[in-house]
Amino acid sequence: MKTKINFICNDSEIETSIHPGTTLLDFIRKQLHLTGTKEGCREGDCGACTVLIGELIENSVRYHSANSCLFPVGDINGKHVVTIEGLNSNELNTIQKIFLEEGASQCGFCTPGFIISLTAYLLSNSKYDSAEAVESLSGNICRCTGHSSIINAARSVLKYAINNIAQNEVHINKLIHAEIIPNYFLTIEDRLKKLRKSKFIENKNNYAVVNISGGTDLFVRKWDEILNQDINLLFSHNLPDHISEENGKVVIGARASISDFINSTLIQKYFPSLKSKLKLFWFITNQKSCNYWW
Ligand code: FES
Ligand code: FES
Known part of the structure; x- marks a missing residue:
């Protein structure tokens, strides 16, 4: 293929x-x-x-x-x-420096994942909240430093972001000036x-082809077999990803992710307590997977 x-x-x-x-x-x-x-x-x-x-x-x-x-x-x-x-370019970026100062990295194996997750939080939100930033680390596991110092580092990153990012700039510019990206x-x-x-x-209608949507099971159990087969990546096609209200019904696009569903203002409007209930599921499964699970 x-x-x-x-x-x-x-x-x-x-x-x-x-x-x-x-x-x-x-x-x-x-x-x-x-x-x-x-x-x-x-x-x-x-x-x-x-x-x-x-x-x-x-x-x-x-x-x-x-x-x-x-x-x-x-x-x-x-x-x-x-x-x-x-x-980062030639030197550590702001988040990496704070992790170093807080002693939030020991062997360092998990550290890139934590840094990327925090960066994703800062990039995808315009209003920052320390508790939400810590939640964004669900699904990142450290086996040697201990999570307390990592959570302290995340809180320090948020404190820095809230105090140092000017409110009148385009969002991406703010993060560049703060040396985060x-x-x-x-x-x-x-x-x-x-x-x-x-x-x-x-x-x-080609039965020799493996159809893959999220692939979260196939890529765990059969990632090597997949490489010998023709595959059809369903989400490369133009499937709708929006959640909207049409003719008195809530319509959820086939490509809307679990995170889209949890964060949808429309879903929150009709099911106000759903977000807090689903957060347990979100926490157990982790946000990174939910961002791309359908
Ligand atoms: S290697 Fe563990 S989540 Fe991907
Ligand atoms: S610093 Fe070693 S696994 Fe996290």
Whole structure:
């Protein structure tokens, strides 16, 4: 199965013909040799493999964190992926410096995942809340430092962000000035607009093809078998991702993620207590998976 996949990784444009069912984690580590993204459980549980994924939505780039061990590289087509190497230039960024000051990293294996998750929180929210920032670390596990110092570091990052980020700038500029993300983030929106997004061929009614939607089970149990088969990445096709109200009904697009569902103002309007109830589920499963589970 040969299909060109085009995307931006950190500040570089990438084109590859690798099997689209290759996990993003394997592609990043083995093909791009960016080994800051770690392989831990390979099951979506530990967060060591967390990356940022930016997608053009309504003409601006929206970022989420994701577990790269469960993410097919074919689904990164036309998007921006950011690894820990893409978050600093020649020296540690602000979040990394605070982790160092707070003693929040011992062996360092889990640290890139925590830094990426906090960055995703700062990128995807315009109003910051310390408790929510700590919640955004659900699904990141540390086995040696202890989570107290990591939570302290997250709170210090939020304190810094709240005190030092000017309120009158475009959001992405604020994070660049605070040295949380590098300058090249400003170029990504235009570059994604120009990127030639490859079109995957829909394989309808072909029973030899494996259809993959979220893939969170297949990529755990059969990631190697997938590489010998033709696959159909259902979410590369134009499925709706919005949650809207139409003719007295709430319509949930097939590509809306669990996070979209939990955060939807429409869902909150009709089911006001649902968010707090689902948060337990969110916490157990972790937000990174929910950002891309459907
Ligand atoms: S390697 Fe553990 S969540 Fe991906
Ligand atoms: S610092 Fe060692 S696993 Fe977290």
